[in-house]
């Protein structure tokens with residue numbers, strides 16, 4: 001298959017890169033974190049969307065090397081030089097199930113001199129999640145390194161509540177569909193109830209997909225901790241964060 005072959009040469013041929021989307025603290029207005037998002041290009045430069053290549057990478061196992069590459073790149077190009085406080089990285093369940101994953105992360109932290117507390121790993125509940133004891137042990141090893149564990153896309157999958165029962169997530173990211181449904185009283189009540197559930201469990205709340213000032217007003221009304229979305233900022237290269245840090249803006 002085309003994409004599978006591409007993934008094999010992606011890191012060697014510089015076909016893969018990372019962009020970073022800002023995450024703002026609502027109360028302070030500061031960018032306290034950025035989410036790393038992987039990008040893939042074909043040899044002729046055409047972009048391949050993550051919705052196409054991530055499932056292939058998971059099926060073929062290429063996600064293991066790509067995922068390690070992403071964590072190392074985040075540490076080298078952003079965290080080692082102090083440009084942003086925290087970077088969140090999407091981590092596939094395949095990675096969490098692979099023996100030695102936490103050890104390889106510890107090695108990357110050691111090699112780059114980055115503290116584990118500056119990394120967050122986003123685990124999506126959208127994918128089929130087996131409550132493997134291996135996965136739980138891996139998560140606990142990552143927490144020992146100081147890495148924060150976030151639950152991504154909350155409310156879209158079948159296993160979200162099971163994950164909340166098992167893992168003490170630092171932050172829960174509420175899927176953007178809930179915010180986008182807030183035009184109706186039913187949708188708004190739904191978001192309010194989800195926020196109550198997550199907050200009462202002691203997790204911080206991040207709402208995704210904030211695109212308008214009206215949605216931002218709702219975020220303030222609901223006293224949400226963190227926001228992410230096109231209204232806050234679009235994904236951008238590491239270089240743009242370096243420039244912003246250097247000019248103090």
Ligand code: G
Pocket residue numbers: 036037038039050051054070089090091092124235
């Ligand atoms: O920008 P956007 O289209 O990038 O990303 C779509 C989805 O692709 C993200 O929500 C995320 O779930 C997934 N994704 C993006 N980058 C990565 C990555 O580095 N690793 C994994 N496992 N998934 C990613």
Ligand code: G
Pocket residue numbers: 021037090152153176208209210211228229230231235
């Ligand atoms: O959460 P995942 O890791 O599933 O989320 C990242 C994806 O969400 C990326 O594809 C990114 O481009 C997309 N995204 C980020 N902000 C917004 C937004 O405000 N609106 C929409 N529709 N998508 C967004």
Ligand code: MN
Pocket residue numbers: 035090122152
């Ligand atoms: Mn994510």
Ligand code: NA
Pocket residue numbers: 152153173175208
């Ligand atoms: Na998400």
